[in-house]
Amino acid sequence: MALVWVWDEAADGPFTMIWSLLVSLLASFAAREVVNGQAPSGLAPKKFLSIPLGNVKPSGWLHDQLVVQSNGLAGHEHEFYDYVAQTDWTGGNSYYSNLEEAGSYWFNAMVPHGVLLDDANVQSEVQQFLDYVLDHQDSTGWLGPEVNTTKPRFLWGRYPFFFGAIQMVEANPALATKVVPALHKFVALANTMLHNNGEGVEDWTATRWEDFVMTLQWLYDFHPDGQEDLLIDTMKMLKYTGDPWEDVFKEEFFPKTAVENLPNPFPVLTWHGVNMAEGLKALPATYRFTHNQSDLDAASKGWDLLFQYHGRPSGIYAADEYLAGLEAVRGTELCLVVETMFSGSFLYQVIGDPKFADRVERITYNALPATLTGDMWSRQYLQQQNQIASKNMNPNPFPNDGPYSNVFGLEPNYPCCTVNHPQGWPKFISNAFVTSPDQTSLVQVYLGPFSVNTTLANENKVSVTVDTLYPFGDTLTTTIRAAKPFTYQVRIPSWVSKGTIAINGGAAHAVAPSNGLHAVSVQAGTTKLVLNLPADITTESRPHGSIAVHRGPLHYAFDISxxxxxxxxxxxxxxxxxxxxxxxxxxxxxxxPATLTFHGASPKGGSLPSPVFDSGLPPFTITATACQVAWGVAGDTFAAAPPTNPACTGPATNITLWPFGATKLRIGEFPTFKST
Known part of the structure; x- marks a missing residue:
């Protein structure tokens, strides 16, 4: 069923509401046609397989980032933060019961955090969480604080808990005997609810159905227990009762500007920033049970549209609560950052296009640390590309979020990011390596310091250590030990210029990636690879004739004292x-721009400071000739748009640009002038 229509963007009132509802219903019918059509049985394979949690560990400065996170808000919030420590359904006081948002988010984040750090205290906390929730599952299969109450049962809040439970089974397969039967029991109940006029589906569940589909696909792939037909049927029902992402991401319907004055032809929450970040997973998840290439094509196109019209030089996109266009003072929510990272990793594993991995790496090394203080005790709700103050804003540049949104704190504006943000670093690390579907090849997706221990096909035990300061260095030294020969592949990012690889002390040769991956035939025993991956300084055109500055994965900004x-x-x-x-x-x-000069100093002692993402600490900088210009402000809280072709109001001087993630007040999009 094809849907084509034209609407008046200036229209409002009853006609727009009725029309929007009609379009939504038609889209739902179209989705039902798709999922009820004749499709090949089973699930389509992914391009790459994820590696169970715990097989990939951080080392070097990445390990230190998790230590900083553990010593910061993430590692302590369950001890004092009342949003996590909710009253449970039996009248006690425990965060273990809250599966509506807080507990689920916290659990989903802290499971990988505890495993990757080998943190016994965190692992004990999440084990208690898991046990408590599963031990309180009721006779119908329901999980959550609605047990034995009259509260309505909405499905979504359980989905992050499912992700956490899956990760616990990956790290400790013995837990499958407790987790898997509980999940199957819940699936049977959810399937009945969905067939009962979409019971359990409210607005948030309708946008986030893909997270449950991914849980069902994990069960199908690893623990089907004879329930394959029920699992597939539940996937189809989730899509049918959910929002039609294949239409939301079509170019003719996708918003090209900030959306606060645009009518949404679909349910309004589809343009919500975090929902869209999660919705990026919907079509690759759908593809696995429809086998339709059109699902992958739409997912890829939607990704491109999102960053074309709302993207940031920091790698992420703007949504302050809803999609916010390209202006540098509009906000990006922290939840959106970590959810986009997770979605991008899933997209890469299903589709295999290196653009997803490139984007996730940029987000991780720029947007994620930029919205946290260096010690990770305070976080923002919204970050800005050009951020000249972090305070209670008057006037407020965010049409749908409060004036406190860019304050660094415990829970500025909304509390969700406090409990959700700790998934960012751990899931980036755990998705840094994947295997080919036949498990004969190991693939390094993300560049940074890691160690890997895994078993490939034919009982081939492989260990890998990657020694590097990347992205604060261009060289990666990788030592591989293998029981048998296999193919090792490493992603070569699109920004690399004249990259080389040397194998076992031999001469360096130019890298030759295919679809972003350079392949090396590794023999049994020990193999040593030395990759040198330099990059040129590049500039990106931004609104009002301004530019952003990049080198490699790092975006550079002026760090305002x-x-x-x-x-x-x-x-x-x-x-x-x-x-x-x-x-x-x-x-x-x-x-x-003609004067931009890169300065890459080796850190003292060969190691980076802790934390590295704070003012003046990264070893890489870029200098530029600059001059002051007339540039207006709104009150004392946010900068006007960069002036176009401004005249200098003072003499030329040199300024230093720092990696964006280390800046907390910054200019990341600059007007330009010619100094000669």
Missing amino acids: RSQKVLARNAQQPLAVDLEFDATDAWQYAID
């Missing part, structure tokens, strides 16, 4: 503070 004021301090945990940052120096600079 700042003062700090404590706005609030948690009574139970004094390290959990809300911080106001104000600029203490000029930031109104235009730069001359």
